[in-house]
Amino acid sequence: xxxxxxxxxxxxxxxxxxxxxxxxxxxxxxxxxxxxxxxxxxxxxxxxxxxxxxxxxxxxxxxxxxxxxxxxxxxxxxxxxxxxxxxxxxxxxxxxxxxxxxxxxxxxxxxxxxxxxxxxxxxxxxxxxxxxxxxxxxxxxxxxxxxxxxxxxxxxxxxxxxxxxxxxxxxxxxxxxxxxxxxxxxxxxxxxxxxxxxxxxxxxxxxxxxxxxxxxxxxxxxxxxxxxxxxxxxxxxxxxxxxxxxxxxxxxxxxxxxxxxxxxxxxxxxxxxxxxxxxxxxxxxxxxxxxxxxxxxxxxxxxxxxxxxxxxxxxxxxxxxxx
Amino acid sequence: xxxxxxxxxxxxxxxxxxxxxxxxxxxxxxxxxxxxxxxxxxxxxxxxxxxxxxxxxxxxxxxxxxxxxxxxxxxxxxxxxxxxxxxxxxxxxxxxxxxxxxxxxxxxxxxxxxxxxxxxxxxxxxxxxxxxxxxxxxxxxxxxxxxxxxxxxxxxxxx
Numbered sequence: 001x002x003x004x005x006x007x008x009x010x011x012x013x014x015x016x017x018x019x020x021x022x023x024x025x026x027x028x029x030x031x032x033x034x035x036x037x038x039x040x041x042x043x044x045x046x047x048x049x050x051x052x053x054x055x056x057x058x059x060x061x062x063x064x065x066x067x068x069x070x071x072x073x074x075x076x077x078x079x080x081x082x083x084x085x086x087x088x089x090x091x092x093x094x095x096x097x098x099x100x101x102x103x104x105x106x107x108x109x110x111x112x113x114x115x116x117x118x119x120x121x122x123x124x125x126x127x128x129x130x131x132x133x134x135x136x137x138x139x140x141x142x143x144x145x146x147x148x149x150x151x152x153x154x155x156x157x158x159x160x161x162x163x164x165x166x167x168x169x170x171x172x173x174x175x176x177x178x179x180x181x182x183x184x185x186x187x188x189x190x191x192x193x194x195x196x197x198x199x200x201x202x203x204x205x206x207x208x209x210x211x212x213x214x215x216x217x218x219x220x221x222x223x224x225x226x227x228x229x230x231x232x233x234x235x236x237x238x239x240x241x242x243x244x245x246x247x248x249x250x251x252x253x254x255x256x257x258x259x260x261x262x263x264x265x266x267x268x269x270x271x272x273x274x275x276x277x278x279x280x281x282x283x284x285x286x287x288x289x290x291x292x293x294x295x296x297x298x299x300x301x302x303x304x305x306x307x308x309x310x311x312x313x314x315x316x317x318x319x320x321x322x323x
Numbered sequence: 324x325x326x327x328x329x330x331x332x333x334x335x336x337x338x339x340x341x342x343x344x345x346x347x348x349x350x351x352x353x354x355x356x357x358x359x360x361x362x363x364x365x366x367x368x369x370x371x372x373x374x375x376x377x378x379x380x381x382x383x384x385x386x387x388x389x390x391x392x393x394x395x396x397x398x399x400x401x402x403x404x405x406x407x408x409x410x411x412x413x414x415x416x417x418x419x420x421x422x423x424x425x426x427x428x429x430x431x432x433x434x435x436x437x438x439x440x441x442x443x444x445x446x447x448x449x450x451x452x453x454x455x456x457x458x459x460x461x462x463x464x465x466x467x468x469x470x471x472x473x474x475x476x477x478x479x480x481x482x
Contacts, residue, residue, distance in 0.1 A: 027328060030329065031328060034328065034332050041339070056353065056357075059357045060357065062411075063357060063360050063361045063364060066361065066364035066365050066368055067368065069368035069371050069372065097404075097405070124405070124408065124409045125410055150373065151376070260400070260404075261373055261374070263400065264393060264396055264397060264400060265393075267399070268390075268392050268393050268396050271395065272392055272462070275461075275462050276465075277460055277462040319467050320380075320460050320462070320467050322380060323378040323379065323380055
């Protein structure tokens with residue numbers, strides 16, 4: 001039973017009210033509700049699509065990092081091209097036994113970036129050094145093993161093709177290594193005047209004002225007014241290519257892994273001693289473990305160097321080297 | 324007419340749900356494929372990670388070489404590594420291929436007279452494997468030497 005004509009009383013009709021039947025009124029209300037629900041559903045589907053795309057990209061990015069694991073080569077390089085403008089958000093957490101590395105990837109959609117970075121994918125065994133946000137369509141990734149004195153991990157450096165780095169008069173080993181990488185956004189020049197316009201200038205033991213200053217005497221890198229200490233070229237590159245906070249956090253994570261590895265080598269040393277091949281590394285390994293447990297930031301790295309050098313020397317002369 | 328609109332809406336809602344279900348099942352397949360790809364790449368490189376690799380401890384640096392002494396000690400520390408979550412896998416097992424695998428699980432008591440090191444035991448999942456050298460230090464008659472066997476490392480993932 002449907003009411004065919006829903007008309008207003010005579011007085012109101014005279015004042016110019018529109019005459020609407022119940023069917024029309026019902027259709028308008030239901031239609032409006034349906035349209036609102038359709039818009040909400042479409043928005044959710046678009047968001048879901050973006051979330052799906054970023055989750056896929058993050059998982060693929062994680063897969064791409066596996067071949068960067070080095071065995072006995074000095075460095076490994078790869079590149080990643082994105083279909084559209086992409087942002088890689090790098091975050092790091094020190095909590096837990098090893099801390100964790102979280103990567104979020106967002107793509108520009110309808111010429112807009114998502115207001116909030118998508119939920120990231122976490123890795124416990126990876127160490128990515130980059131700015132907080134790296135933006136571009138092509139990314140270069142290269143990795144280098146960090147040995148302190150044994151191999152701790154492969155450090156992965158992420159840069160965008162839209163950011164050029166100009167290394168001015170670097171030491172010969174750095175020059176050789178970077179030249180071999182053949183990364184399109186890394187330039188090596190003898191003076192800053194030859195650097196491409198807009199490039200990030202990296203100077204070595206120079207008083208001239210550069211974007212990044214590396215002091216190879218004190219083993220420090222000064223970037224954005226903040227100083228980071230390093231040990232070896234792997235950590236030097238890490239300090240150059242990454243944000244200061246990320247560098248410090250990743251270094252703490254590396255020291256956590258080093259702590260576990262020093263325990264592992266301590267146990268291995270006990271095992272091979274039982275088989276008759278003793279080494280004198282036990283006390284130094286436990287000493288290193290003690291120092292690592294109180295590691296706070298990059299400035300503490302200098303306090304570890306003498307112990308690391310002693311271990312390196314003892315291991316190289318041992319009958320049964322541990323690493 | 325109103326009921327027609329409701330009927331059309333229900334029809335499109337059903338069509339939308341079917342599309343969503345198809346997409347979700349496609350997503351699950353993609354996720355499983357990515358996990359598989361990750362495991363395949365990981366298994367080819369895991370032997371070179373510091374917890375497994377021989378490094379220079381047997382004279383020269385060797386790729387795809389697992390230090391058996393180190394892995395046996397890692398077995399007792401595996402809880403620290405989140406039982407595989409550190410590498411993002413469900414299981415890791417190393418099996419000797421030659422000399423012949425007798426299927427004896429390695430423990431601290433029977434090591435090195437054994438042939439299977441179950442680092443992380445996995446009840447279910449898909450396994451991918453890679454061939455590696457499994458080396459340990461032998462010290463007999465006052466002479467230290469490397470004792471290497473051919474082995475297979477099996478990484479298990481959810482899929």
